[in-house]
Amino acid sequence: MPDEKNLCLSGSGLTKVFGFGRQKCVAVDHVDFNFYEGEIVSIVGESGSGKTTLAKILLGLINPTEGEVYFQGTKRDIGTQKKKKEYWKSIQAIFQDPFSSYNIFNKIDAVLLDCIHMRGGRRLPRAEKVALMTEACSFVNLKFEELTNKYPFELSGGQMQRLMIARIFLLRPQILLADEPTSMIDACSRSTILGMLMNLHFETGMTLIFITHDIGLAYYVSDTIYIMEHGKFIESGTPDEVILHPKEAYTRRLINDVPKIHEEWDLSTV
Amino acid sequence: MKHTFQQFFRSGKFVFGFSIFVAILLLTFIYPLIIPDPPLEIVAQGTFFEPGIYVSVYDSLGTTPHTLNLDGAAAKRIASKLNEEDRLAMKEWLVAAGIPENEIDTADTQKLLDLWMDNYDPTENIPGMTNARRNYFIRLNNSLKGLLSTEGAIIAEVNPETGTLEQVDVITQTDYVNINQVANVRVLPFGTDNFGRDVLTELVAATRVSLVIGFVSGTIATLIGLTLGLLAGYIGGVVDDIIMFFTNLFTVIPSFVLLILISFSIGQEQRGAVTIAVVIGLTSWFWTARAVRAQVISLRNRDHVNLSKLSGHSIVHIIITDILPYIASYVIMALILQISAGILAEAQLSILGLGPRTTVVPTLGLMMNWALIYQAQILGKWWAYLPVLVTIALITFSMNLMNTGLDQVFNPALRE
């Protein structure tokens, strides 16, 4: 498989240590990986295993204590503000908690306009901007006319997360990092949002790095699964390899914790 | 933001504090329109005139009198003329003349006077009385008789031709002038101070200058504290280390000592009100810087800031739109506290004699300083310092009330 596809994002020896002395906490511990273009990669681990920290390192929001990130095969360089801005045209994110993802003082229009401006549409006429925003909103089943001049906190959690997807729709990055995008959302909205993410992936061909604690979900959607425990990638492979033939006890535990899988696979035989 | 400002007025405490503050502020603007005298003009010859209404004696003589027949006018006249010393002397004489002591009430003027008129005999002597004392009693008796007489006071003029005094008018006990018709009347609600200035006029001007000092010093302190706190908190790293080094350094040195030293080294001549305000502002930003930094650190890793970064916004843009609005409420509260702290700091400095040196405008601190130097508190001239104290207390109180009120608005846990 690696031969057919282009390298998109890779890491070698990525480590992040918070604090020092007795409060030292190794959140990400010498992680190596290769993500390929157009893939859906799932990173699965329980809460506190370092998934969000790794995501922030990949996004360039925090610097790793050790190790390097490679972007499209070459060492990533985001030393200056300008280079960072350029990098963020290629990689974007959806965060876990929609309620804290928005600036409560900014209107929804501002959120979407920022995306148009980032794509170089600052000088577009107002009507064209509105058309773009309307298109993005209708992609996620929202009506822009109803959202304009409203604040994000006036929406429900599910709607806010859909607005996030609309944002990505406008930005069209090569890589989307979705950090447990549905864990704070009620069950009904969850599948809608997942469906929209998948649509976006298939429509644009973007690489989707899908972070979740739900190994069942990962099984359905991903091309490759990485299992994370205490900051380390302990196991990786295709869903079939990882779910049907788990090598690690931790993976087995994760699988056992998912009630749905029991019905379809008899795991006691594995 | 608009919502927040409307919420301010839902807190009773804020509204109460705000009303007191606005009332003080309005007074400092309206009063000078009504009484436009320069605040430091010396109007009284002498020190510490009591609060009251001062009527020109000369102008009352020239005003057409009206006759009013009022009961007890004579008694009041005598009561006001007889001081405590005279009353005790009268009692002493009466006791010596054989009147039982418990029958004499020095507070009851009419009865005391009646007893005196019945019993006093200038030829009689109290045993052991000196000649001077004897003459004092005779004089006292004569002046009492004069007060009781129904003949008026004669006004005389020197006739320029003959050089003799000629009677021009008689003022009787029943003559009254309407105070509204007297040309010169001056109300001194808080009397005069040690220099003979009108305390109220001075106080109003002082309040205004002190408020300006508070605003200038508070704004400077808050701006410096806010800027440094934002930079230290958001950028972190070496910038944070350097800023925090100075902040900690200044926090350890008591800022009032620093204030005294700077104030002292500036020298008398350069110390104007604004200079003092700037110095106060420059020595009181540390707490704001620390508090803002702590708030920013807790904000800078929030997802909305991360999202703003991912949207390609610059550091300045992020600080202004993603950090500042979140701490605005906090900064407003810090500003209010800094203003009232600035007013207090000026008062403290001035009491020590290190306040602004000015001959044009007074400050609340300077008024306290003058009152202390001229020992108003020892002499019992309360009007020279008490109104100043009350004003300082009211301003500080109103600002603290506003702050507590705002705390209720911003901190849902404190809402009833």
Ligand SMILES: Nc1ncnc2c1ncn2[C@@H]1O[C@H](COP(=O)(O)OP(=O)(O)O)[C@@H](O)[C@H]1O
């Ligand atoms: N800014 C930080 N400072 C100190 N420790 C942190 C910080 N961020 C995360 N951690 C720690 O790193 C570990 C991994 O956290 P996180 O990456 O959020 O896990 P996950 O997203 O898998 O739940 C946790 O133990 C957490 O306490």
Ligand SMILES: [Mg+2]
């Ligand atoms: Mg997480």
